[in-house]
Amino acid sequence: MDMRQLRYFVMVAEELSFSRAAERLHMSQPPLSQHIKLLEEDLGVQLFQRTRREVKLTDAGAVFLRESRLLLGQMKAAVSATVRAAHSDAGVLRLGVATSALFHVLPTFVEMVRERYPRVEISVSDMQSQDQITAVSHGQLDIGLVHIRPDRSKLMRLPIYREHYMAVLPQGHALAAKADFQLADLADEPMIALAREHGPTVFDAIVASCYEAGFSPSFKHTARSPLTIFQMVRLGFGVALVPRSYASSEYPGVLFRALPATAGQVRMEAIWSEKHASALTLKIAGELLPLLAPDSADLADPDLRA
Numbered sequence: 001m002d003m004r005q006l007r008y009f010v011m012v013a014e015e016l017s018f019s020r021a022a023e024r025l026h027m028s029q030p031p032l033s034q035h036i037k038l039l040e041e042d043l044g045v046q047l048f049q050r051t052r053r054e055v056k057l058t059d060a061g062a063v064f065l066r067e068s069r070l071l072l073g074q075m076k077a078a079v080s081a082t083v084r085a086a087h088s089d090a091g092v093l094r095l096g097v098a099t100s101a102l103f104h105v106l107p108t109f110v111e112m113v114r115e116r117y118p119r120v121e122i123s124v125s126d127m128q129s130q131d132q133i134t135a136v137s138h139g140q141l142d143i144g145l146v147h148i149r150p151d152r153s154k155l156m157r158l159p160i161y162r163e164h165y166m167a168v169l170p171q172g173h174a175l176a177a178k179a180d181f182q183l184a185d186l187a188d189e190p191m192i193a194l195a196r197e198h199g200p201t202v203f204d205a206i207v208a209s210c211y212e213a214g215f216s217p218s219f220k221h222t223a224r225s226p227l228t229i230f231q232m233v234r235l236g237f238g239v240a241l242v243p244r245s246y247a248s249s250e251y252p253g254v255l256f257r258a259l260p261a262t263a264g265q266v267r268m269e270a271i272w273s274e275k276h277a278s279a280l281t282l283k284i285a286g287e288l289l290p291l292l293a294p295d296s297a298d299l300a301d302p303d304l305r306a
């Protein structure tokens with residue numbers, strides 16, 4: 001059995017006529033009939049019921065038609081992907097992103113890729129930073145956008161973004177209009193946080209910032225996503241500390257208050273694997289990722305490079 005026989009079978013099944021199928025295939029009918037007969041012998045099942053007046057699919061033939069179409073479609077996709085990969089400016093870029101990157105870094109990066117490489121297809125997965133490190137290390141992702149954390153994996157790394165925190169308060173909160181708003185003002189407030197299992201780097205960074213401000217945060221509730229945090233704040237369960245980019249959500253019923261730079265910051269980096277990287281990935285990493293870098297001082301930090 002080969003792909004050619006599958007094509008012949010699908011054509012006969014669609015036409016339900018050997019003569020019309022042969023005409024569409026630009027061949028004579030006897031060789032076509034012989035190919036179908038050999039296919040049935042290989043499978044050990046009858047695919048068509050044939051009479052002098054009509055050709056009909058058997059139940060087995062109907063199942064084989066469905067599966068054959070899938071196989072032929074996969075073959076076409078494989079050929080197309082191979083042809084695209086042969087061009088340095090085409091292919092699929094598999095991106096992993098930490099949730100906070102969805103608000104600022106990802107839109108900027110995607111716009112850059114689409115402008116410079118319009119034939120590149122982008123596939124995005126929202127993943128925890130550690131999961132991205134594993135996926136990039138195994139060649140399952142091309143580039144990851146992760147929160148900076150100590151890591152000993154042999155990956156290429158480049159700082160790309162840093163942002164300060166903002167406090168999320170319910171509308172009408174006593175701190176909403178306070179002048180000279182500081183992180184320490186949240187010391188006695190019940191707090192809502194992204195659950196550590198969903199964002200360990202951000203969680204630990206917020207705890208460290210609170211300690212630096214002189215208090216231990218009182219986390220009364222945890223959430224799995226920024227939208228859940230905002231809804232909990234809106235319902236009065238507490239206040240929250242989030243990366244500044246979250247404020248772009250403009251969630252109803254809550255307000256965002258900026259904090260001074262001394263309140264701490266979240267830093268992000270891009271990671272990729274030279275071992276698994278395609279030529280396209282290496283070009284994008286070399287040409288576009290440096291354009292996201294915050295400043296040369298970060299790039300010079302040896303602790304942030306592989």
